[in-house]
Amino acid sequence: DTAVSQTPKYLVTQMGNDKSIKCEQNLGHDTMYWYKQDSKKFLKIMFSYNNKELIINETVPNRFSPKSPDKAHLNLHINSLELGDSAVYFCASSVATRGDNEQFFGPGTRLTVL
């Protein structure tokens, strides 16, 4: 039973295209996140959602639009893809946004923009 799952695992696309990455968690958590890991391997928070509501947008370009249809899902849509968007994107979830709650991560989606 995968706790946090993402699809697709790999995504290769051309500059200028629009693409989506899907995330689902079956842990019953209220909070979900998107993180980006760039080529230098640094992991950075992008968004945080709590009960389907956006609570934090970490100065991410508005080409990135997260959507949460329900508490178990947080999808990431990216418009007008750029070369610099190439990275691994990780979805995560936690019980709540509190700092004493651990976050559980998905396996990642490797996005390559050509």
Add this chain to the structure above:
Amino acid sequence: DAKTTQPTSMDCAEGRAANLPCNHSTISGNEYVYWYRQIHSQGPQYIIHGLKNNETNEMASLIITEDRKSSTLILPHATLRDTAVYYCIVRALHDYKLSFGAGTTVTVRA
């Protein structure tokens, strides 16, 4: 805005204990110490966290010094599958995010 300092890399022998140090000299009273690891091509994996007291779970032990300015993650019997990047993260109770640094690349050798 790194709050933690970790060695860049370390090696350890299979079957031996691996002791991973972390300095967090500016830690505040309401900040937790978290450890995550990332095995190659996988998502980060939660290991353990603590506030003041030492903690132990099925994966590891976390030893926090009395002044809370440093901690050590102990993997009691390292295996080859423990080869990964280990991240020490300081996180306040109100902090929704995990702020990852460069971590320590741990290589377990047979």
